[in-house]
Amino acid sequence: MAKVGFIGLGNMGGPMASNLVKAGHDVKVFDLSQAAMDSVVTLGASASDSANEAATSVDFVVTMLPAGKHVAQLYLGEQGLLSVVDDTTLLIDSSTIDATTARTVAEQAQTQGIAFIDAPVSGGVGGAHAGTLSFICGGQAAHFDSAKTILNDMGKNIFHAGDVGAGQVAKICNNMLLAVLMAGTSEALQMGIDNGLDPKVLSDIMLKSSGRNWCLELYNPVPNVMDNVPASNHYQGGFMVDLMIKDLGLAAQAAQLSKSSTPLGSAALSLYAMHSKHNNGEKDFSSIFELFNEK
Numbered sequence: 673m674a675k676v677g678f679i680g681l682g683n684m685g686g687p688m689a690s691n692l693v694k695a696g697h698d699v700k701v702f703d704l705s706q707a708a709m710d711s712v713v714t715l716g717a718s719a720s721d722s723a724n725e726a727a728t729s730v731d732f733v734v735t736m737l738p739a740g741k742h743v744a745q746l747y748l749g750e751q752g753l754l755s756v757v758d759d760t761t762l763l764i765d766s767s768t769i770d771a772t773t774a775r776t777v778a779e780q781a782q783t784q785g786i787a788f789i790d791a792p793v794s795g796g797v798g799g800a801h802a803g804t805l806s807f808i809c810g811g812q813a814a815h816f817d818s819a820k821t822i823l824n825d826m827g828k829n830i831f832h833a834g835d836v837g838a839g840q841v842a843k844i845c846n847n848m849l850l851a852v853l854m855a856g857t858s859e860a861l862q863m864g865i866d867n868g869l870d871p872k873v874l875s876d877i878m879l880k881s882s883g884r885n886w887c888l889e890l891y892n893p894v895p896n897v898m899d900n901v902p903a904s905n906h907y908q909g910g911f912m913v914d915l916m917i918k919d920l921g922l923a924a925q926a927a928q929l930s931k932s933s934t935p936l937g938s939a940a941l942s943l944y945a946m947h948s949k950h951n952n953g954e955k956d957f958s959s960i961f962e963l964f965n966e967k
């Protein structure tokens with residue numbers, strides 16, 4: 673069993689750290705919120721007084737923070753994590769951040785002989801609780817293989833996308849496509865409804881036709897077409913509109929840096945931003961359907 677320092681115990685990090693404890697690892701935790709720490713300590717983790725304490729004398733450090741600026745602040749600088757971790761510790765950042773920050777931290781770590789991989793996740797809060805997340809990793813193959821020792825206890829699918837930063841790039845490519853698919857699926861379903869079709873019948877037809885996609889298969893955006901999806905629960909739970917906007921913003925930033933043309937990603941970002949402005953930021957992202965459904 674491994675010694676793990678886990679920093680950032682929010683909606684995702686809390687259940688992920690809990691799964692490591694349940695799998696028998698020796699887990700030290702730190703979060704700025706005492707309540708967040710308490711929920712994992714009750715299960716058997718030990719509380720640390722600081723992030724640096726959590727990151728000392730462990731085999732792995734996992735960080736699960738809101739954004740790139742939090743990751744840079746935590747790792748870098750005179751008092752940052754890199755000033756205290758052992759050179760045998762593998763650093764794993766699972767936050768969704770820009771690839772540039774991931775590469776900057778990795779380069780700084782490398783100058784000190786410390787290994788770092790980016791390992792953003794897909795699968796949401798439900799996947800974090802169930803231990804079925806997908807980890808999309810960037811880093812050296814040997815570090816990726818070593819990380820699997822603990823990632824397997826938090827996730828089901830563990831991918832190696834390429835060098836450091838590649839995990840972040842793959843994650844935002846996926847989420848940009850997901851946003852486009854959800855908006856397009858909503859648009860098509862509403863056009864069908866406006867022209868007299870039953871959305872369930874139309875969904876069944878498209879599921880067996882060339883418009884078939886993940887949203888139709890597992891996450892229909894029209895209320896009451898499918899059971900057990902956010903659309904049939906007032907768009908509660910699932911993946912928040914504002915988090916999708918964050919990921920689309922990261923995609924736009926990456927596209928600008930690489931001079932990639934992403935007209936549909938840009939349109940999706942505008943649609944989701946408009947939707948959030950109408951007080952929908954905390955709803956599930958499939959609620960974009962309501963933008964087309966507005967009468």
Ligand code: NAD
Pocket residue numbers: 679680681682683684685702703704705708723736737738739742746766767768769793794795796797910911912915918
């Ligand atoms: P969250 O806001 O619930 O949790 C973040 C936690 O980090 C908080 O508990 C906060 O107190 C803590 N924190 C911030 N700065 C810290 C510091 N310096 N030291 C210690 N703790 C600190 O966010 P979340 O939903 O858990 O998301 C975390 C990351 O995972 C984000 O990058 C997000 O984009 C990504 N993500 C989220 C989801 C989702 O559905 N929520 C899905 C996939 C990926």
